[in-house]
Amino acid sequence: MKVCFTAKGATPDSPSEERFGRAPYFIILESETGSFEAIQNPYADGAGGVGPKAAQILIAHDVKALISGQVGGNAREVLAAAGIAMYTYRAGGSVKDASDQFTKNTLVRSE
Amino acid sequence: MRLAVASGKGGTGKSMVAANLAFTLSQAEQVTLIDCDVEEPDLHLFFPAPSTTTEVTVPVPVVDETACQHCGLCEEFCQYGAMTVLSSRVLFFPELCHSCGGCTLVCPNGAIHEDPKRIGTTTISTPLPNLKLISGMLDTGNPLAVPIIRTAKKLAASDPLVICDTAPGTSCPVVETLDGCDACILVTESTPFGMHDLQLAVDVAARLGVPAGIVINRSDGKDQATLEFCTDHDIEMMMTIPFDREIAAIQSRGDLLCRARPEWQKAFAALFVKCSTLAGMDR
Numbered sequence: 536m537k538v539c540f541t542a543k544g545a546t547p548d549s550p551s552e553e554r555f556g557r558a559p560y561f562i563i564l565e566s567e568t569g570s571f572e573a574i575q576n577p578y579a580d581g582a583g584g585v586g587p588k589a590a591q592i593l594i595a596h597d598v599k600a601l602i603s604g605q606v607g608g609n610a611r612e613v614l615a616a617a618g619i620a621m622y623t624y625r626a627g628g629s630v631k632d633a634s635d636q637f638t639k640n641t642l643v644r645s646e
Numbered sequence: 647m648r649l650a651v652a653s654g655k656g657g658t659g660k661s662m663v664a665a666n667l668a669f670t671l672s673q674a675e676q677v678t679l680i681d682c683d684v685e686e687p688d689l690h691l692f693f694p695a696p697s698t699t700t701e702v703t704v705p706v707p708v709v710d711e712t713a714c715q716h717c718g719l720c721e722e723f724c725q726y727g728a729m730t731v732l733s734s735r736v737l738f739f740p741e742l743c744h745s746c747g748g749c750t751l752v753c754p755n756g757a758i759h760e761d762p763k764r765i766g767t768t769t770i771s772t773p774l775p776n777l778k779l780i781s782g783m784l785d786t787g788n789p790l791a792v793p794i795i796r797t798a799k800k801l802a803a804s805d806p807l808v809i810c811d812t813a814p815g816t817s818c819p820v821v822e823t824l825d826g827c828d829a830c831i832l833v834t835e836s837t838p839f840g841m842h843d844l845q846l847a848v849d850v851a852a853r854l855g856v857p858a859g860i861v862i863n864r865s866d867g868k869d870q871a872t873l874e875f876c877t878d879h880d881i882e883m884m885m886t887i888p889f890d891r892e893i894a895a896i897q898s899r900g901d902l903l904c905r906a907r908p909e910w911q912k913a914f915a916a917l918f919v920k921c922s923t924l925a926g927m928d929r
């Protein structure tokens with residue numbers, strides 16, 4: 536299953552990013568194999584309307600869950616419509632740390 | 647002639663100058679005063695009078711899901727991200743839509759039609775025999791001021807002398823108001839913030855090809871920096887209004903300087919002559 540983490544850099548050791556729509560990178564981890572893919576967010580400097588567009592990137596990559604710090608209303612609407620579960624991580628650690636917490640089921644699922 | 651009163655920094659006295667100028671000129675000829683600060687119009691406070699109000703609407707897309715093939719062309723076309731096409735439905739975000747009509751045109755299946763959506767109003771009144779006041783008002787919570795400004799200006803399209811009071815700042819509503827004007831009065835105050843924002847406003851007026859002149863309001867006589875700026879940029883300093891408690895008191899009770907102290911009409915009449923020269927339309 537593919538799980539997406541918002542990140543400040545391109546590897547799982549990078550610090551996690553709290554924002555979704557303007558996150559510098561999306562790190563997509565394949566939970567079965569442990570492999571990852573880093574996508575540089577083209578909308579990171581966008582003026583407006585970035586939430587739905589960022590959500591479309593996740594949909595295009597067949598992501599099933601998103602772990603992020605804050606997801607705006609428009610993005611939330613698109614993610615929910617696409618059936619992508621949202622989890623909150625705001626501990627300020629690395630993507631790896633967020634991933635460990637997700638695996639251990641200690642993250643809160645947001646509506 | 648179409649004259650705009652703008653500023654850069656907010657609170658410098660645009661409405662005060664626009665209202666007094668319109669009042670003065672309307673003693674002798676037909677004047678239309680348009681309140682283009684549609685997010686916070688205030689000219690009607692200085693000119694209370696019975697009025698008529700009309701709704702302003704903009705077209706917004708409505709998707710017929712039974713005809714939609716979810717091809718994604720509307721999403722691709724939209725510059726504002728207002729359309730998100732999923733595999734089985736389309737999500738529309740009204741606050742992002744700029745009513746360009748593009749999605750409706752590019753849909754290959756005729757699945758989009760447009761419905762009018764109210765965004766605000768325009769109000770017209772005749773507070774004085776020769777003064778027509780048009781006020782634009784954006785509904786609270788609505789993001790697009792520009793269509794209302796456009797509508798308000800259109801209502802004065804064939805009027806001979808039009809004065810537009812603009813919103814503060816230099817973004818879209820100000821650009822829309824300034825566009826097509828023959829000259830612009832920039833009202834400023836001699837403070838660091840005033841100077842900073844005046845430079846931005848001068849730049850916008852120049853890019854739009856609208857000749858600009860400056861009025862210094864609330865002057866304490868220490869306007870050196872502003873005057874140097876004018877010289878450096880070859881802009882005329884057209885009038886100075888002093889920082890005066892009595893002027894503030896008149897303004898604060900909703901009265902006009904030119905109404906309470908008619909001798910000030912001479913100064914505003916002279917300001918208008920300078921504006922006419924600036925516009926290349928000497929009177």
